Amino acid sequence: QKEVEQNSGPLSVPEGAIASLNCTYSDRGSQSFFWYRQYSGKSPELIMSIYSNGDKEDGRFTAQLNKASQYVSLLIRDSQPSDSATYLCAVMEGGADGLTFGKGTHLIIQP
Amino acid sequence: NAGVTQTPKFQVLKTGQSMTLQCAQDMNHNSMYWYRQDPGMGLRLIYYSASEGTTDKGEVPNGYNVSRLNKREFSLRLESAAPSQTSVYFCASSFYLSSDSLFGLGPGTRLLVL
Secondary structure (H helix, E strand, O other): OOOOOOOOOOEEEEOOEHHHHHHEHHHHOOOEEEEEEEOOOOOEEEEEEEEOOOOEEEEEEEEEOOOOEEEEEHHHOOOOOOOEEEEEEEOOOOOOOOOOOOEEEEEEEEO | OOOOEEEOOEEEEEOOEEEEEEEOOOOOOOOOEEEEEEOOOOOEEEEEOOOOOOOOEEOOOOOOOEEEEEOOEEEEEOOOOOHHHHHEEEEEEEEOOEEEEEEOOOOEEEEEOO
């Protein structure tokens, strides 16, 4: 069974610091990787996707992928209180299997 | 372009009642999915449809049935609702190429079974 592991947290980070969220996955055939942000009582919203090894930057967010280590991370620079949410890592092998989600990391940005 | 839409947004059922959750996508994606999310959990796959006319079980299929009505629509049916099916249900669709993939997630249906 495919597994996606995340530290459930809570991860507490001071405002303005870098928040680092980590995710490991079990299926070496995974091709696509996604980070979602979910506020309490709301639906997940896509932050970033990454497909190749290395870094991908989008504004204050950077996704990092290392397929050899089966590891994907999300960095949030200049963290804001509005970044406080649960962050879901999701992995897609390819084809029609859909996404396998982790349980999420609860991030708290302290003012 | 509405993406993935779901109806209803919220529903309360009594134990033993039946209902169908509706999902539609306008992105011309071949594959569609139903997930459920329980408190403190990620999304878990209930059923999926790789293409029109096919459906397959996911991680937690017990108590559910699905119908891929056409390329756009994928419904989830609870024949006899149980309190354990209280959850938030998300429909999704996807498009995959070897170098790229798109995954659209619906807004969710909150279901309470009393």
